[in-house]
Amino acid sequence: MTVSLGPANREEAWQRLSSESFDLVVVGGGVVGVGTALDAATRGLRVALVEARDLGSGTSSRSSKLFHGGLRYLEQLEFGLVREALRERELMLTTLAPHLVKPVSFLYPLTHRIWERPYTASGLLLYDTMGGARSVPGQKHLTKAGALRMVPALRRDALIGGIRYYDAMADDARHTMMVARTAAHYGAVVRTSTQVVEFLREADRVSGVRVRDVENGRETDVQASVVVNCTGVWTDELQHLAGSRGRFRVRASKGVHIVVPRDRIVSESGMILRTEKSVLFVIPWRSNHWIVGTTDTDWNLDLAHPAATRSDIDYLLSQVNNVLATPLTHDDIEGVYAGLRPLLAGESEETSKLSREHAVARVAPGLVAIAGGKYTTYRVMAADAVDAASGDLPGRPRSSITDKVPLLGADGYHALVNQADHLAARHGLHPYRVRHLLDRYGSLIGEVLAEADGKPELTKPLDAAPDYLKVEVVYAASHEGAMHLEDVLARRTRISIEYPHRGADCAEQVAELVGEVLGWSPETRASEVRVYQARVRAERESQTEPGDEDADARRSAAPEARSGLVDLAGTG
Known part of the structure; x- marks a missing residue:
């Protein structure tokens, strides 16, 4: 059995954050953060990852969806970056x-x-x-x-x-989530809706973080030998909270x-x-x-x-x-x-000319930051971050092995593809449905369909988003860490960008399915639908404005799904 990121795991993760001492605490649930957690866990380190919102909720769900060498970087003579990215693409494929x-x-x-x-x-x-x-x-x-x-x-x-x-x-949001689940499978504590609100110190070194559960407001201290800042475009904000100047700026x-x-x-x-x-x-x-x-x-x-x-x-x-x-x-x-894109700030004023190389630095004793880079090379960035942290760890950590660690769902995938027709007959599904599931869950398909045991209605498609089965929504909440309607419609599925209604027409049906798993009251369910539909309206309105300031004002007017987030601007 794989490790679930469902409701039961969430409480256990909070208890572990409160009671255990970690080698690394990784801040940020984008692809670099979850990759760093996986790299550290598979080296045998004790690691925790905290994310204020959802896995992949920032840049890592909004990319061009490509694993590519970056053909245009050849023109910029960045041969090392292209070679590195092509090696990573090959490993993934x-x-x-x-x-x-x-x-x-x-x-x-x-x-x-x-x-x-x-x-x-x-x-x-x-x-x-x-x-x-x-x-x-x-x-x-x-x-x-x-x-x-x-x-x-x-x-x-x-x-x-x-x-x-x-x-x-690749579907970037699904890939990021699957890296996180693989990290949890190898022992990492992975917890979303968990915001860093303060850095802990012993003398002149960082010794951990204080975190807030944005769903209920409780706080706890997490002790660690090293904190790794993997927050992408928020890198500078987190450096400010830590009270230390970064070695680089992110643009x-x-x-x-x-x-x-x-x-x-x-x-x-x-x-x-x-x-x-x-x-x-x-x-x-x-x-x-x-x-x-x-x-x-x-x-x-x-x-x-x-x-x-x-x-x-x-x-x-x-x-x-x-x-x-x-x-x-x-x-x-x-x-x-x-x-x-979290670009390293450079001399050029044209963002398309800024390097996609990444930078990693020990910005203070017990605090490492990494930024820049591109989605394709996340695994290399993660290994570099853990290497940089090793100077603050007792003993010498083992070398990175993530080039040999398949993500959950990879083992057995090719054999199941060959058996798609048999799987379809066994579960009463059309073969194209099974292939769709295999390309989203790989060999975890049996675990997904097990959610429909005794509930055959869950193998039916969503009414207003028929590309997805109801069981996929249930599994998103029970195993994949989805906590809000937005998490399911925008990231575990891509309904928010694949249908003209952008998820508004299936919000109530999805909320009902998610609410069954997460124990939502009728009031919570109605609130989730209301907040999501407000998001859709705000996005539509922002897209009618000619300039950034007016569009930002329209989009920012929508309520947050995670209303307990603390504004840390000006602190530190």
């Missing part, structure tokens, strides 16, 4: 998370004669040689006719030929994506398009959507809820419509999401 990370093809349309094909081909050859073609096909050159057959949606005058290459993609860059139905862009492949500022991806998402993104602009407002503006959306539409025979309109958009 083959060993660590084949159930979650999948190959995806991209067409690069060529627009210039003579020089562009050899220039791009040489870059892709370098990419393939560095590891880009190790377990996926290498580059393939296409004539104009061949490229149009692959992507009929393109305007005929938008290209003179094309090159196809492969990368990989937030807003990236906005839109989601449109698959039939609006007729194509067998994703696309990567060069723009004046950077590149634009058109990414296949599940079987029936495209993700189009991203923007790259400075953001200095609310870090928890970055808002997409009308201008951001217009920019994405204009860029992709430059090449489409049938333009996309605002009416085609199913979902919009905005995330913040």
Whole structure:
């Protein structure tokens, strides 16, 4: 049996935080934080992870969903970063998370004669040689006719030929959550809705943190040899709370994506398009959507809820419509999401030029911070963070082994894929449903479907979001740490970006299912629905505003699902 992050585990985790002493306390439940917890736990260290909101609730649920080497970083001559990222992509595809990370093809349309094909081909050859073609096909050159057959949606005058290459993609929020569950499986205490409100000190060193349960307001001290700050765009705020100056500053860059139905862009492949500022991806998402993104602009407002503006959306539409025979309109958009990249502050004023390298530093005795980097290299960042913490630990910790530790659901996944038809017959499901479940849960599929034993109605789809089964909602609350309606609709599932209603039409049905697991009263259930629907309204309104300030004001007006969060601004 795997370790559950359900309601019973939550109370046990609080008791352990209060009574045990840890080697590491990791602050932040994004992919770097959960990766650090997994790295430390598998080295045999005693580790706890606390997150003020939900797993992946910040940047790690709002990325471009790609595990990629970063083709454009070759132009910036960041060869080491590309090689490192391609190695990580390979590990995910083959060993660590084949159930979650999948190959995806991209067409690069060529627009210039003579020089562009050899220039791009040489870059892709370098990419393939560095590891880009190790377990996926290498580059393939296409004539104009061949490229149009692959992507009929393109305007005929938008290209003179094309090159196809492969990368990989994943549901970032699910992947982050599964890393956290794997860390818990190996002994880490993982607790969300648990906010750091103070740093503990012994003489001149940090000796732990004081945390607050934002669901009920109780507080406790957590003792640790080292605290690791993995809070991404909140890094500077946490450094301020600790009363120490950081060795680096983090700058937030807003990236906005839109989601449109698959039939609006007729194509067998994703696309990567060069723009004046950077590149634009058109990414296949599940079987029936495209993700189009991203923007790259400075953001200095609310870090928890970055808002997409009308201008951001217009920019994405204009860029992709430059090449489409049938333009996309605002009416085609199913979902919009905005995330913040935690870039290391540099000399350049253009965020797209800032390095995606990461930095790690021992900012005070007993306190380590890590920031920068990119989602693909989270495992390397995590190992570096634990290495940096080792100087404050008694004895010498073992080396990182997470390149050999598959995430929960990976073991046995390929065999179950081959048995999908048999599994479908056994559970009375269509084979495509089973494949959908396998690509979300891997070999944990039996544990998921066990939630429907004696409750056959749970194997039916949600009324207003039929891509998902009711049992998936129940499992999100019973095993995956979901505590609020928002956690289920925005992260355990992606209903909030995959349906035009953005989850509002199924909020009551999902709240009823979650409430059964979490013991919600009728009043709590109604409150959860009200808060979630207010979030949807605020996001829609923010997306009609032309500028960041007005959009931020609209989005920030919605109530927090976790109303017990403390504003720590100005403390420390």
